[in-house]
Amino acid sequence: MKTQTPLNFVIVGHVDHGKSTLIGRLLYDTNSLAPDKLAEVKKISAEHGRETEFAFLLDHLEEERKQGITIDTTQVFFKTQKRRYVIIDAPGHVEFVKNMITGASQAEAAVLIVDAVEGVKEQTKRHSYMLSMLGLKQVVVVINKMDLVDFAQERFNEVCSDIENFLDSINIKPNYYIPISGIKGDNIANKSLNMDWYKGLTFMQSLDELKNNPANIEKDLILPVQDVYKIDDKRINVGRIEAGKIKTGDAIKILPSNQETAIKSVEKFLEETDEATSGECIGFTTQDSVFLDRGDIICRSGAEPVVTNRFRANMFWMSRKSFSIEQKLIIRCATQEIRCKVETIEKRINSSSLELVEENSDKLENLEVGEVVIKTKKPIAIKKFSQVQELGRFVMILNENIVAGGIITELD
């Protein structure tokens, strides 16, 4: 069997709704647990005075075990007959939202877990909102702990309709809604015998239906310059092709300088090549001697991203210190890094309830989303997030730390 590409997915949801248990169950049902690991979990569970808890597998840190909460992003591997998976376990606790975002930003699909008894809670909503902001399109909703509601169809429908209303308002259309019990295994690998009324796929079947992110090959070329090396008196520019493809001889345009030249060579160590496509890290030289720098964007004349110094964005603040509008920030978008300020905060939004906190504000608190206008000191090459994610998303840096993430909604 060739090493086919695994699917990366994240499991999100409110704390205690059953993420860790579900993951443990998946590992168990797919026979992915090494006997020494299983023995370790049994031993630890016993030491902590509990029955075998699958959750201990993931919550691998001492303190975490004691507190009983998942605190960071963990990756777990398993496979079904169809393919391999990487699960990114995202913590449900509010303090760890930035870990949840870290996890979810690496995922191609998301599983949203909701407790059948508790229904939609604060983090259920906030996490869903983050999924929508991160541009995740494939979502499976599982309603967990069905054993605690007597496997009742009415309760399932009730919770589904609550969550559907909310997801609809943030533009997420889930692929599946599945009633499960992580602890008992209902509808995980095998169809539940307790829920005859449910005719849909099991959780594992639903995963097998999800798709890997397509490469951006068909889009217009975007190649951000990452660095320039001098090797044996030759200047080699390096970067990762974020969209499209290039080959030797192609005419290119360099932003923001607007210089035009052509590709002289495509360079890879130990490989003879004259072309490369989206996803590849390459070196290249140009026909004219232009001096490139980190942050330059290589594109094709007539298909350029917009070069501007003002745009509209949704910005998610994730630092305990609140943001005040006088503060200068550094924006990083692909390899571009430019000083900027937030000109206006048109709306301040609570990321859990999605309620408007304030209009025309001058600050953002931790975990609030701002609809903002950003002004950069120098021109920046961007696209709308809905067009090309790689040039439509950014992070903000303050005192060397990433304090916010955002997506570009409108170009000026």
Next chain:
Amino acid sequence: MSRSFDHLDKLENQSIFIIREAYSQFRDVALLWSIGKDSTTLMWLARKAFFGKIPFPVLHIDTTYKFKEIYDFRDKYAKEWGLNLIVAKNEDAVASGMGPDKSKFECCNQMKTIALKQAIAREKFKALLLGIRRDEHGIRAKERVFSPRDEDFEWDYKDQPPELWDQYKTKAAEEEHLRVHPLLGWREVDIWDYVKRENIPVPELYFAKNGKRFRSIGCECCCGPVESDADTIDKIVQELKTTQISERSGRAQDKEDDYMMQKLRSLGYM
């Protein structure tokens, strides 16, 4: 590119991107080479990233208890690949006769962690490239790609910076250095598949002799071999696909105490 872009290509490109990102951010970088399969793969990727000429030092922390094969391998390829190799030891601890017979924990701490601290202080490295993988050990799953360590080398795993869309943390003033982990998303079997595809040399210890081989290599005194007849990469890959024993089960650090690894690691262990 003639081959279609597969899983290994994806991993390779992601790693090269991270290695270049680390060099672009810091310049004063070193690659920590334990001479095992992972850090040798990392070296291979760094050679690709810099077209055969790694522009920073390669650091080997020498506990003096490594297998002879490891030293031979190191010297051979340091020469062949034109590496700027720095070998660092905790000379005081070596002189005082530190060894696993005293205490395994203290030996690891003195000979590895303290030796590494000394080397970083001496050479003023701002970032270290490490070949750790998430699937190695539970605690490693908590790692970020760019992971800050403070001046006491401590890893504050509870309050890690967010990492999204391949945007990584840069160094802040109060922090000692950053650890960069380009192989975080690789699995053990990916490493072997890649070693085979690229024909990367690895020490002979990994291949079975007389029914035993090492899955993970470190110090001669604290590494146990596993039962195995896998004397080729293909057989190793086959073995990994069927085995249920986890990779580091031969390692003393992991077994001795349930949390020894965590304690070592929060003290700055690799």
